[in-house]
Amino acid sequence: MSPDVLEGFFQATQANTIFAVAAGCLVGLIVGMIPGLTISTGIIIVLPLTFVLEPEISIALLLGLYVSGMTGGSFSAILLNIPGTPSASATALDGNPMAKRGEAGRALGIAITASFVGGLFSFLCLFLISPLLAEVALQFQSPDLFSLMLFGLTIICSFAAKSLVKGLLAAVIGLAIVTIGQDPMMGTQRFTFGQINLTAGIHFLTALIGLFAIPQLVDNFASLGKAASDDGNAAKIKSVLPKLADLKLMRLPISIGSPIGSFLGILPGAGGPIAAFISYDYTRKLSKNPEEFGKGSTQGIAAPEAANNAVTGGALIPMMTLGIPGDPVTAILIAALLIHGLVPGPLLFIENGEFAYGVIFSFFWANIFNIIIALIGLRFLVKVLVIPRTLLMPSIAILCVIGSYALRNNFFDVYVMFGFGMLGLAMRWLDMPVVPLLLAMVLGRQIEEHLRVSLIASKNDITVFFTSPFSLFFLCLAAASVFWSFWAEHKTKQKQKQQI
Numbered sequence: 001m002s003p004d005v006l007e008g009f010f011q012a013t014q015a016n017t018i019f020a021v022a023a024g025c026l027v028g029l030i031v032g033m034i035p036g037l038t039i040s041t042g043i044i045i046v047l048p049l050t051f052v053l054e055p056e057i058s059i060a061l062l063l064g065l066y067v068s069g070m071t072g073g074s075f076s077a078i079l080l081n082i083p084g085t086p087s088a089s090a091t092a093l094d095g096n097p098m099a100k101r102g103e104a105g106r107a108l109g110i111a112i113t114a115s116f117v118g119g120l121f122s123f124l125c126l127f128l129i130s131p132l133l134a135e136v137a138l139q140f141q142s143p144d145l146f147s148l149m150l151f152g153l154t155i156i157c158s159f160a161a162k163s164l165v166k167g168l169l170a171a172v173i174g175l176a177i178v179t180i181g182q183d184p185m186m187g188t189q190r191f192t193f194g195q196i197n198l199t200a201g202i203h204f205l206t207a208l209i210g211l212f213a214i215p216q217l218v219d220n221f222a223s224l225g226k227a228a229s230d231d232g233n234a235a236k237i238k239s240v241l242p243k244l245a246d247l248k249l250m251r252l253p254i255s256i257g258s259p260i261g262s263f264l265g266i267l268p269g270a271g272g273p274i275a276a277f278i279s280y281d282y283t284r285k286l287s288k289n290p291e292e293f294g295k296g297s298t299q300g301i302a303a304p305e306a307a308n309n310a311v312t313g314g315a316l317i318p319m320m321t322l323g324i325p326g327d328p329v330t331a332i333l334i335a336a337l338l339i340h341g342l343v344p345g346p347l348l349f350i351e352n353g354e355f356a357y358g359v360i361f362s363f364f365w366a367n368i369f370n371i372i373i374a375l376i377g378l379r380f381l382v383k384v385l386v387i388p389r390t391l392l393m394p395s396i397a398i399l400c401v402i403g404s405y406a407l408r409n410n411f412f413d414v415y416v417m418f419g420f421g422m423l424g425l426a427m428r429w430l431d432m433p434v435v436p437l438l439l440a441m442v443l444g445r446q447i448e449e450h451l452r453v454s455l456i457a458s459k460n461d462i463t464v465f466f467t468s469p470f471s472l473f474f475l476c477l478a479a480a481s482v483f484w485s486f487w488a489e490h491k492t493k494q495k496q497k498q499q500i
Contacts (some may be wrong), residue, residue: 004349008357011056012365020057021362024064025369029381031065032072032085039069039085040212040328045396047205047336048403055340056355060362062336066329067119067366070309071374074111075381078301079104087308090276094293094300101296105378109240110298111305112374113247114254118306119367121258122265122313126320127360130349133321137346142457143465146450147474149443152324153436154478164485166432174440175447177202184449197412204335204441206404206413207420211434212328213400214421220393240378250302253283257306264307265314265327275311276304313363320344320356324443328435331442 011017024046031042043062050058073085078095091111098107140148153171180191181201192198242250257279264275283303284293293300311327318324323345325331337344342352349356374381404417427434458464465471 002353002357004353005357007354008359009361011354011358012060012361016054016057017060017358017362018365020053020061021064021365022369022373024061024066025068025366025373026064026377028065028068029072029075029370029374029377032069032088033075033381038212038216039066039073040208040332041216041396042069043329043332044205044209044213045399045403047332048406050336051339051406055337055342056358056362058336058340059333059359060365062333063359063362064366064369066333067309067312067363068370068373070312071112071115071305071370072381073308074115074301074305075108075378078107078111085308087273087276087304087311089273090280090304091301093280094295094297097294098296098301103296105240106242106246107296107301108378109242109375110246110250110301112240112371112378113242114250114257114302114305115309116367116371117254118258118261118308118310119312119370120364121306122262122310123360123364123367125262126313126316126363130317130321130356130360133317134346134349137321138350140346140470141468142450142454143468144470144474146447146454147465147468147471147478148322149324149447149450151474151478151481152318152322153439153443153447154481163431164482164489166430167436167485170427170432170434171436171440174437175444177207177437178441178444178448184445185452197410200408202416202441203408203413205332205339206416207441208332208335208438209400209404210417210420210422211424211438213396214418215424215428217393217397217400218421218425240375246298249298252286253279253299253303254306256283256286257303258310261307261310262314265311266317273308275307279303279307309367316359316363320348320359321346323446325439328438331438334442 027042027046028039032039043065046061046065050061053061070085070087073083073088074091074095077083077088077092078099081092081096083089083092095107095111098104154168178201180198182188182199183190189199257275260279260282261275264278280293280300280303283299284290287293287297287299289297289299315325315327315330316333319330319334323334323343325334334344342348342355400417401414404414405411424434427437454464455462465475
Protein backbone atom coordinates (compact mmCIF):
# COMPACT_ATOMS: atom_id res chain seq x y z
CA MET A 1 0.00 0.00 0.00
CA SER A 2 1.26 3.47 -0.88
CA PRO A 3 2.64 5.58 2.01
CA ASP A 4 0.39 8.43 0.86
CA VAL A 5 -2.67 6.21 1.40
CA LEU A 6 -1.65 5.39 4.97
CA GLU A 7 -0.76 8.99 5.78
CA GLY A 8 -4.05 10.16 4.26
CA PHE A 9 -5.96 7.63 6.36
CA PHE A 10 -4.25 8.75 9.59
CA GLN A 11 -4.82 12.39 8.62
CA ALA A 12 -8.53 11.73 8.16
CA THR A 13 -8.82 9.85 11.46
CA GLN A 14 -7.35 12.57 13.67
CA ALA A 15 -9.69 13.84 16.36
CA ASN A 16 -9.98 17.35 14.89
CA THR A 17 -10.78 16.03 11.42
CA ILE A 18 -13.35 13.55 12.73
CA PHE A 19 -15.02 16.28 14.77
CA ALA A 20 -15.09 18.58 11.72
CA VAL A 21 -16.73 15.85 9.62
CA ALA A 22 -19.36 15.20 12.30
CA ALA A 23 -20.09 18.92 12.68
CA GLY A 24 -20.39 19.27 8.91
CA CYS A 25 -22.83 16.35 8.79
CA LEU A 26 -25.01 17.90 11.47
CA VAL A 27 -25.11 21.27 9.68
CA GLY A 28 -25.65 19.55 6.32
CA LEU A 29 -28.70 17.63 7.53
CA ILE A 30 -30.24 20.84 8.87
CA VAL A 31 -29.45 22.89 5.75
CA GLY A 32 -30.63 20.13 3.43
CA MET A 33 -34.01 19.71 5.08
CA ILE A 34 -34.93 23.42 5.17
CA PRO A 35 -36.94 24.23 2.02
CA GLY A 36 -35.51 27.26 0.29
CA LEU A 37 -31.93 26.64 1.34
CA THR A 38 -29.51 24.70 -0.86
CA ILE A 39 -26.33 22.80 -0.13
CA SER A 40 -24.42 25.45 -2.06
CA THR A 41 -25.89 28.19 0.14
CA GLY A 42 -25.03 26.23 3.28
CA ILE A 43 -21.42 25.74 2.23
CA ILE A 44 -21.11 29.41 1.27
CA ILE A 45 -22.33 30.42 4.73
CA VAL A 46 -19.89 28.06 6.47
CA LEU A 47 -16.92 28.70 4.16
CA PRO A 48 -15.66 31.95 5.77
CA LEU A 49 -15.34 30.06 9.08
CA THR A 50 -12.80 27.71 7.47
CA PHE A 51 -10.27 30.42 6.62
CA VAL A 52 -8.58 30.03 10.01
CA LEU A 53 -8.65 26.21 9.98
CA GLU A 54 -6.13 23.76 8.57
CA PRO A 55 -6.85 22.67 4.96
CA GLU A 56 -7.67 19.06 5.87
CA ILE A 57 -10.07 20.19 8.62
CA SER A 58 -11.73 22.75 6.36
CA ILE A 59 -12.36 20.28 3.55
CA ALA A 60 -13.54 17.62 6.02
CA LEU A 61 -16.12 20.07 7.39
CA LEU A 62 -17.36 20.97 3.90
CA LEU A 63 -17.47 17.32 2.78
CA GLY A 64 -19.62 16.44 5.78
CA LEU A 65 -22.01 19.23 4.86
CA TYR A 66 -22.05 18.13 1.20
CA VAL A 67 -22.85 14.48 1.91
CA SER A 68 -25.44 15.09 4.62
CA GLY A 69 -27.08 17.91 2.71
CA MET A 70 -28.12 15.38 0.07
CA THR A 71 -29.70 13.16 2.70
CA GLY A 72 -31.32 16.05 4.56
CA GLY A 73 -33.22 17.09 1.45
CA SER A 74 -35.27 13.89 1.68
CA PHE A 75 -36.56 14.73 5.18
CA SER A 76 -38.75 17.64 4.12
CA ALA A 77 -39.60 15.83 0.86
CA ILE A 78 -41.03 12.90 2.85
CA LEU A 79 -42.63 14.82 5.72
CA LEU A 80 -43.90 17.96 3.95
CA ASN A 81 -43.80 16.96 0.26
CA ILE A 82 -41.43 19.91 -0.23
CA PRO A 83 -37.98 18.74 -1.41
CA GLY A 84 -35.22 20.37 0.61
CA THR A 85 -32.86 19.93 -2.35
CA PRO A 86 -33.60 19.48 -6.09
CA SER A 87 -32.23 15.93 -5.88
CA ALA A 88 -34.93 14.98 -3.39
CA SER A 89 -37.76 15.76 -5.82
CA ALA A 90 -37.93 12.12 -6.94
CA THR A 91 -37.93 10.94 -3.32
CA ALA A 92 -41.11 12.91 -2.62
CA LEU A 93 -43.03 10.88 -5.22
CA ASP A 94 -43.17 7.84 -2.92
CA GLY A 95 -41.82 9.18 0.36
CA ASN A 96 -44.69 11.53 1.10
CA PRO A 97 -47.46 8.98 0.27
CA MET A 98 -45.77 6.54 2.68
CA ALA A 99 -45.63 9.24 5.35
CA LYS A 100 -49.32 10.03 4.86
CA ARG A 101 -50.06 6.37 5.59
CA GLY A 102 -48.52 6.91 9.02
CA GLU A 103 -45.14 5.35 8.08
CA ALA A 104 -42.96 8.45 8.11
CA GLY A 105 -40.28 6.76 10.23
CA ARG A 106 -40.11 3.82 7.85
CA ALA A 107 -39.79 6.10 4.81
CA LEU A 108 -37.04 8.14 6.45
CA GLY A 109 -35.18 4.99 7.50
CA ILE A 110 -35.27 3.66 3.93
CA ALA A 111 -34.00 6.99 2.58
CA ILE A 112 -31.17 7.23 5.11
CA THR A 113 -30.03 3.63 4.53
CA ALA A 114 -30.11 3.94 0.74
CA SER A 115 -28.18 7.21 0.95
CA PHE A 116 -25.52 5.52 3.08
CA VAL A 117 -25.03 2.60 0.68
CA GLY A 118 -24.98 4.90 -2.36
CA GLY A 119 -22.39 7.11 -0.67
CA LEU A 120 -20.17 4.14 0.20
CA PHE A 121 -20.33 2.88 -3.40
CA SER A 122 -19.22 6.29 -4.68
CA PHE A 123 -16.40 6.29 -2.09
CA LEU A 124 -15.07 3.06 -3.61
CA CYS A 125 -15.25 4.64 -7.08
CA LEU A 126 -13.46 7.73 -5.79
CA PHE A 127 -10.74 5.68 -4.08
CA LEU A 128 -10.14 3.33 -7.03
CA ILE A 129 -10.62 5.63 -10.05
CA SER A 130 -9.06 8.92 -8.91
CA PRO A 131 -5.39 7.77 -8.73
CA LEU A 132 -5.63 6.03 -12.12
CA LEU A 133 -7.25 9.05 -13.77
CA ALA A 134 -4.64 11.33 -12.19
CA GLU A 135 -1.84 9.25 -13.72
CA VAL A 136 -3.37 9.65 -17.17
CA ALA A 137 -3.94 13.36 -16.61
CA LEU A 138 -0.26 13.86 -15.76
CA GLN A 139 0.50 13.31 -19.44
CA PHE A 140 -1.65 16.32 -20.43
CA GLN A 141 0.13 19.41 -21.76
CA SER A 142 -1.20 22.96 -22.10
CA PRO A 143 -3.19 22.31 -25.33
CA ASP A 144 -4.73 19.20 -23.76
CA LEU A 145 -5.69 21.04 -20.58
CA PHE A 146 -7.22 23.91 -22.56
CA SER A 147 -9.35 21.51 -24.60
CA LEU A 148 -10.32 19.54 -21.48
CA MET A 149 -11.55 22.64 -19.66
CA LEU A 150 -13.33 23.86 -22.77
CA PHE A 151 -15.11 20.50 -22.94
CA GLY A 152 -16.11 20.77 -19.27
CA LEU A 153 -17.50 24.24 -19.94
CA THR A 154 -19.50 23.19 -23.02
CA ILE A 155 -20.98 20.08 -21.44
CA ILE A 156 -22.16 21.93 -18.35
CA CYS A 157 -23.66 24.64 -20.57
CA SER A 158 -25.61 22.02 -22.47
CA PHE A 159 -26.76 20.06 -19.42
CA ALA A 160 -27.51 23.00 -17.15
CA ALA A 161 -29.82 24.92 -19.45
CA LYS A 162 -33.10 24.41 -21.25
CA SER A 163 -31.67 26.63 -23.96
CA LEU A 164 -28.08 26.02 -25.05
CA VAL A 165 -27.81 29.61 -26.26
CA LYS A 166 -28.64 30.91 -22.78
CA GLY A 167 -26.16 28.48 -21.22
CA LEU A 168 -23.37 29.58 -23.55
CA LEU A 169 -24.25 33.24 -22.96
CA ALA A 170 -23.99 32.72 -19.20
CA ALA A 171 -20.56 31.11 -19.69
CA VAL A 172 -19.41 34.05 -21.84
CA ILE A 173 -20.48 36.48 -19.08
CA GLY A 174 -18.46 34.45 -16.59
CA LEU A 175 -15.37 34.47 -18.83
CA ALA A 176 -15.72 38.23 -19.27
CA ILE A 177 -15.86 38.74 -15.49
CA VAL A 178 -12.65 36.73 -15.07
CA THR A 179 -10.75 39.19 -17.29
CA ILE A 180 -11.21 41.95 -14.69
CA GLY A 181 -8.00 42.59 -12.75
CA GLN A 182 -4.41 41.81 -13.65
CA ASP A 183 -3.35 40.06 -16.85
CA PRO A 184 -2.06 36.61 -15.75
CA MET A 185 0.81 36.67 -18.27
CA MET A 186 1.83 40.35 -18.43
CA GLY A 187 0.73 41.65 -15.02
CA THR A 188 -0.96 44.73 -16.52
CA GLN A 189 -4.36 45.94 -15.35
CA ARG A 190 -7.47 45.11 -17.37
CA PHE A 191 -10.99 46.56 -17.12
CA THR A 192 -10.42 48.07 -13.66
CA PHE A 193 -11.63 51.54 -14.78
CA GLY A 194 -9.30 53.20 -12.31
CA GLN A 195 -10.88 51.39 -9.36
CA ILE A 196 -8.03 50.12 -7.18
CA ASN A 197 -10.33 47.59 -5.48
CA LEU A 198 -10.65 45.78 -8.82
CA THR A 199 -6.88 45.36 -9.29
CA ALA A 200 -7.00 41.88 -7.74
CA GLY A 201 -10.10 41.02 -9.76
CA ILE A 202 -13.51 39.82 -8.61
CA HIS A 203 -13.15 37.36 -5.75
CA PHE A 204 -14.79 34.09 -6.75
CA LEU A 205 -16.48 33.56 -3.38
CA THR A 206 -17.89 37.09 -3.30
CA ALA A 207 -19.57 36.45 -6.63
CA LEU A 208 -20.67 33.03 -5.44
CA ILE A 209 -22.45 34.37 -2.36
CA GLY A 210 -24.28 36.94 -4.46
CA LEU A 211 -25.28 34.57 -7.27
CA PHE A 212 -26.66 31.86 -5.01
CA ALA A 213 -27.59 33.35 -1.65
CA ILE A 214 -29.30 36.59 -2.66
CA PRO A 215 -31.83 35.05 -5.12
CA GLN A 216 -32.61 32.35 -2.53
CA LEU A 217 -33.18 34.99 0.14
CA VAL A 218 -35.41 37.06 -2.14
CA ASP A 219 -37.50 33.98 -2.98
CA ASN A 220 -37.86 33.09 0.67
CA PHE A 221 -38.77 36.61 1.74
CA ALA A 222 -41.35 36.72 -1.05
CA SER A 223 -42.94 33.49 0.19
CA LEU A 224 -42.94 34.24 3.93
CA GLY A 225 -46.72 34.29 3.98
CA LYS A 226 -46.89 31.02 2.08
CA ALA A 227 -44.72 28.95 4.39
CA ALA A 228 -45.75 25.34 4.51
CA SER A 229 -47.21 24.13 7.74
CA ASP A 230 -46.27 20.85 9.31
CA ASP A 231 -49.00 18.35 8.51
CA GLY A 232 -48.26 16.26 11.56
CA ASN A 233 -46.04 13.68 9.87
CA ALA A 234 -43.10 14.69 12.04
CA ALA A 235 -45.06 13.70 15.13
CA LYS A 236 -45.72 10.25 13.71
CA ILE A 237 -42.07 9.21 13.53
CA LYS A 238 -41.58 5.96 15.38
CA SER A 239 -38.93 3.41 14.45
CA VAL A 240 -36.61 4.53 11.63
CA LEU A 241 -34.65 1.30 11.22
CA PRO A 242 -35.68 -0.47 7.98
CA LYS A 243 -37.24 -3.89 8.37
CA LEU A 244 -35.71 -7.02 6.84
CA ALA A 245 -38.42 -7.06 4.15
CA ASP A 246 -37.54 -3.48 3.22
CA LEU A 247 -33.84 -4.32 3.01
CA LYS A 248 -34.61 -7.14 0.56
CA LEU A 249 -36.69 -4.82 -1.59
CA MET A 250 -33.93 -2.17 -1.52
CA ARG A 251 -31.34 -4.42 -3.17
CA LEU A 252 -32.54 -3.76 -6.72
CA PRO A 253 -32.95 0.06 -6.52
CA ILE A 254 -29.63 0.49 -4.70
CA SER A 255 -27.80 -1.65 -7.25
CA ILE A 256 -29.29 0.56 -9.98
CA GLY A 257 -29.04 3.96 -8.29
CA SER A 258 -25.49 3.67 -6.96
CA PRO A 259 -23.64 3.10 -10.27
CA ILE A 260 -25.91 5.52 -12.17
CA GLY A 261 -25.33 8.23 -9.57
CA SER A 262 -21.57 7.68 -9.50
CA PHE A 263 -21.30 7.74 -13.30
CA LEU A 264 -23.46 10.84 -13.75
CA GLY A 265 -21.61 12.55 -10.90
CA ILE A 266 -18.39 12.26 -12.93
CA LEU A 267 -20.03 14.08 -15.86
CA PRO A 268 -19.81 17.86 -15.28
CA GLY A 269 -23.27 19.35 -15.01
CA ALA A 270 -25.32 16.15 -14.88
CA GLY A 271 -25.94 16.40 -11.13
CA GLY A 272 -28.21 14.78 -8.57
CA PRO A 273 -31.69 15.52 -9.99
CA ILE A 274 -30.92 13.81 -13.32
CA ALA A 275 -29.37 10.80 -11.56
CA ALA A 276 -32.31 10.52 -9.14
CA PHE A 277 -35.00 10.54 -11.82
CA ILE A 278 -33.10 8.21 -14.17
CA SER A 279 -32.60 5.72 -11.33
CA TYR A 280 -36.26 6.04 -10.33
CA ASP A 281 -37.39 5.38 -13.90
CA TYR A 282 -35.08 2.38 -14.45
CA THR A 283 -36.08 0.84 -11.13
CA ARG A 284 -39.77 1.18 -11.94
CA LYS A 285 -39.22 -0.51 -15.31
CA LEU A 286 -37.33 -3.43 -13.74
CA SER A 287 -39.50 -3.76 -10.64
CA LYS A 288 -41.87 -6.70 -10.19
CA ASN A 289 -44.47 -4.27 -8.80
CA PRO A 290 -44.30 -1.10 -10.92
CA GLU A 291 -47.90 -0.24 -10.09
CA GLU A 292 -46.85 0.57 -6.49
CA PHE A 293 -44.62 3.46 -7.59
CA GLY A 294 -46.10 6.82 -6.71
CA LYS A 295 -48.18 5.26 -3.91
CA GLY A 296 -45.50 4.79 -1.27
CA SER A 297 -43.12 2.22 -2.76
CA THR A 298 -40.00 1.21 -0.84
CA GLN A 299 -38.08 0.92 -4.10
CA GLY A 300 -39.32 4.33 -5.22
CA ILE A 301 -37.63 5.90 -2.19
CA ALA A 302 -34.42 3.85 -2.24
CA ALA A 303 -33.54 4.35 -5.92
CA PRO A 304 -33.30 8.18 -6.01
CA GLU A 305 -31.71 8.37 -2.55
CA ALA A 306 -28.95 5.91 -3.49
CA ALA A 307 -28.39 7.83 -6.72
CA ASN A 308 -28.19 11.37 -5.35
CA ASN A 309 -25.73 10.41 -2.61
CA ALA A 310 -23.64 8.41 -5.10
CA VAL A 311 -23.37 11.60 -7.14
CA THR A 312 -21.29 13.20 -4.38
CA GLY A 313 -18.34 10.82 -4.72
CA GLY A 314 -18.60 10.81 -8.50
CA ALA A 315 -18.47 14.62 -8.63
CA LEU A 316 -15.29 14.62 -6.53
CA ILE A 317 -13.44 12.49 -9.11
CA PRO A 318 -13.09 15.13 -11.87
CA MET A 319 -12.60 17.82 -9.23
CA MET A 320 -9.60 16.12 -7.64
CA THR A 321 -7.98 14.61 -10.72
CA LEU A 322 -8.69 17.18 -13.44
CA GLY A 323 -9.56 20.34 -11.54
CA ILE A 324 -13.02 20.39 -13.16
CA PRO A 325 -16.01 20.62 -10.80
CA GLY A 326 -18.74 18.05 -11.32
CA ASP A 327 -21.43 20.31 -9.83
CA PRO A 328 -21.78 23.73 -8.12
CA VAL A 329 -20.78 22.32 -4.72
CA THR A 330 -17.48 20.91 -5.99
CA ALA A 331 -16.86 24.27 -7.68
CA ILE A 332 -17.02 25.83 -4.21
CA LEU A 333 -14.74 23.09 -2.86
CA ILE A 334 -12.19 24.01 -5.55
CA ALA A 335 -12.34 27.61 -4.33
CA ALA A 336 -11.80 26.38 -0.76
CA LEU A 337 -8.71 24.43 -1.86
CA LEU A 338 -7.32 27.42 -3.75
CA ILE A 339 -7.77 29.63 -0.69
CA HIS A 340 -5.50 27.24 1.22
CA GLY A 341 -2.90 27.23 -1.57
CA LEU A 342 -3.82 23.80 -2.97
CA VAL A 343 -4.53 23.40 -6.67
CA PRO A 344 -6.85 20.48 -7.52
CA GLY A 345 -5.71 18.40 -10.47
CA PRO A 346 -3.34 15.52 -11.28
CA LEU A 347 -0.42 17.17 -9.45
CA LEU A 348 -2.43 17.08 -6.23
CA PHE A 349 -1.76 13.33 -5.96
CA ILE A 350 1.95 13.86 -6.68
CA GLU A 351 2.78 16.96 -4.63
CA ASN A 352 0.22 16.48 -1.82
CA GLY A 353 -0.64 12.78 -2.01
CA GLU A 354 -1.34 12.42 1.70
CA PHE A 355 -3.76 15.36 1.57
CA ALA A 356 -5.54 13.96 -1.52
CA TYR A 357 -6.08 10.60 0.16
CA GLY A 358 -7.02 12.41 3.37
CA VAL A 359 -9.86 14.07 1.45
CA ILE A 360 -10.97 10.67 0.10
CA PHE A 361 -11.03 9.08 3.57
CA SER A 362 -12.77 12.16 5.01
CA PHE A 363 -15.48 11.51 2.44
CA PHE A 364 -15.73 7.97 3.82
CA TRP A 365 -16.14 9.26 7.38
CA ALA A 366 -18.73 11.75 6.15
CA ASN A 367 -20.91 8.86 4.97
CA ILE A 368 -20.42 7.03 8.28
CA PHE A 369 -21.39 10.02 10.42
CA ASN A 370 -24.20 10.88 8.03
CA ILE A 371 -26.10 7.69 8.84
CA ILE A 372 -25.21 7.78 12.56
CA ILE A 373 -26.36 11.36 13.15
CA ALA A 374 -29.40 10.97 10.89
CA LEU A 375 -30.68 7.85 12.66
CA ILE A 376 -29.91 8.97 16.21
CA GLY A 377 -30.92 12.63 15.98
CA LEU A 378 -33.79 12.37 13.49
CA ARG A 379 -36.58 13.22 15.96
CA PHE A 380 -34.73 16.36 17.06
CA LEU A 381 -33.53 17.39 13.60
CA VAL A 382 -37.02 17.50 12.10
CA LYS A 383 -37.97 20.17 14.65
CA VAL A 384 -35.95 22.58 12.49
CA LEU A 385 -38.74 22.41 9.91
CA VAL A 386 -40.97 24.54 12.16
CA ILE A 387 -38.45 27.39 12.67
CA PRO A 388 -40.11 30.61 11.41
CA ARG A 389 -38.52 31.92 8.24
CA THR A 390 -38.87 35.42 9.65
CA LEU A 391 -36.03 34.50 12.03
CA LEU A 392 -34.03 32.23 9.75
CA MET A 393 -33.71 34.39 6.62
CA PRO A 394 -32.45 37.63 8.27
CA SER A 395 -29.80 35.57 10.08
CA ILE A 396 -28.61 34.10 6.78
CA ALA A 397 -28.53 37.57 5.18
CA ILE A 398 -26.30 38.86 7.99
CA LEU A 399 -23.97 35.86 7.59
CA CYS A 400 -23.69 36.57 3.84
CA VAL A 401 -22.60 40.16 4.51
CA ILE A 402 -20.08 39.07 7.16
CA GLY A 403 -18.73 36.33 4.89
CA SER A 404 -18.24 38.73 1.95
CA TYR A 405 -16.44 41.26 4.12
CA ALA A 406 -14.23 38.65 5.81
CA LEU A 407 -12.75 37.40 2.52
CA ARG A 408 -10.41 40.39 2.14
CA ASN A 409 -11.53 42.66 5.00
CA ASN A 410 -12.83 45.07 2.38
CA PHE A 411 -16.35 46.48 2.41
CA PHE A 412 -16.12 46.89 -1.37
CA ASP A 413 -16.62 43.14 -1.63
CA VAL A 414 -19.99 43.52 0.09
CA TYR A 415 -21.10 45.88 -2.70
CA VAL A 416 -19.78 43.40 -5.26
CA MET A 417 -21.73 40.63 -3.55
CA PHE A 418 -24.97 42.61 -3.79
CA GLY A 419 -24.18 43.45 -7.42
CA PHE A 420 -23.84 39.76 -8.26
CA GLY A 421 -27.04 39.15 -6.32
CA MET A 422 -28.84 41.51 -8.70
CA LEU A 423 -27.18 39.70 -11.63
CA GLY A 424 -28.37 36.36 -10.23
CA LEU A 425 -31.94 37.67 -9.93
CA ALA A 426 -31.86 39.03 -13.48
CA MET A 427 -30.61 35.68 -14.79
CA ARG A 428 -33.34 33.87 -12.90
CA TRP A 429 -36.04 36.12 -14.34
CA LEU A 430 -34.58 35.60 -17.84
CA ASP A 431 -34.45 31.84 -17.23
CA MET A 432 -30.67 31.80 -17.68
CA PRO A 433 -28.68 29.19 -15.75
CA VAL A 434 -26.19 30.39 -13.15
CA VAL A 435 -24.07 27.22 -13.12
CA PRO A 436 -22.27 27.87 -16.47
CA LEU A 437 -21.36 31.38 -15.28
CA LEU A 438 -20.07 29.90 -12.03
CA LEU A 439 -18.01 27.26 -13.81
CA ALA A 440 -16.61 29.85 -16.24
CA MET A 441 -15.39 31.90 -13.28
CA VAL A 442 -13.74 28.81 -11.79
CA LEU A 443 -12.04 27.68 -15.00
CA GLY A 444 -11.68 31.01 -16.82
CA ARG A 445 -8.23 31.98 -15.57
CA GLN A 446 -6.83 28.51 -16.27
CA ILE A 447 -8.44 28.39 -19.73
CA GLU A 448 -6.81 31.70 -20.61
CA GLU A 449 -3.41 30.69 -19.26
CA HIS A 450 -3.33 27.34 -21.07
CA LEU A 451 -4.55 28.96 -24.30
CA ARG A 452 -1.89 31.64 -24.25
CA VAL A 453 0.91 29.30 -23.17
CA SER A 454 -0.01 26.93 -25.99
CA LEU A 455 -0.06 29.70 -28.59
CA ILE A 456 3.23 31.18 -27.36
CA ALA A 457 4.93 27.76 -27.41
CA SER A 458 3.63 27.03 -30.93
CA LYS A 459 4.36 30.57 -32.21
CA ASN A 460 0.64 31.26 -32.68
CA ASP A 461 0.06 28.05 -34.63
CA ILE A 462 -3.53 27.09 -33.86
CA THR A 463 -3.04 23.58 -35.22
CA VAL A 464 -1.32 22.69 -31.94
CA PHE A 465 -4.79 21.99 -30.54
CA PHE A 466 -5.52 19.45 -33.30
CA THR A 467 -2.21 17.61 -33.48
CA SER A 468 -2.29 16.40 -29.87
CA PRO A 469 -4.45 13.23 -29.56
CA PHE A 470 -5.80 14.20 -26.12
CA SER A 471 -6.61 17.75 -27.22
CA LEU A 472 -8.32 16.58 -30.40
CA PHE A 473 -10.35 14.03 -28.41
CA PHE A 474 -11.64 16.64 -25.96
CA LEU A 475 -12.40 19.13 -28.74
CA CYS A 476 -14.44 16.46 -30.54
CA LEU A 477 -16.33 15.74 -27.31
CA ALA A 478 -17.00 19.47 -26.85
CA ALA A 479 -18.32 19.77 -30.40
CA ALA A 480 -20.45 16.65 -29.93
CA SER A 481 -21.99 17.99 -26.70
CA VAL A 482 -22.92 21.28 -28.38
CA PHE A 483 -24.32 19.54 -31.46
CA TRP A 484 -26.29 17.07 -29.34
CA SER A 485 -27.80 19.90 -27.31
CA PHE A 486 -28.91 21.77 -30.41
CA TRP A 487 -30.38 18.56 -31.84
CA ALA A 488 -32.22 17.70 -28.59
CA GLU A 489 -33.57 21.25 -28.34
CA HIS A 490 -34.75 21.08 -31.97
CA LYS A 491 -36.49 17.72 -31.38
CA THR A 492 -38.24 19.09 -28.28
CA LYS A 493 -39.58 22.08 -30.22
CA GLN A 494 -40.75 19.76 -33.02
CA LYS A 495 -42.71 17.63 -30.52
CA GLN A 496 -44.28 20.71 -28.97
CA LYS A 497 -45.42 21.91 -32.40
CA GLN A 498 -46.92 18.49 -33.17
CA GLN A 499 -48.84 18.49 -29.88
CA ILE A 500 -50.28 21.92 -30.69
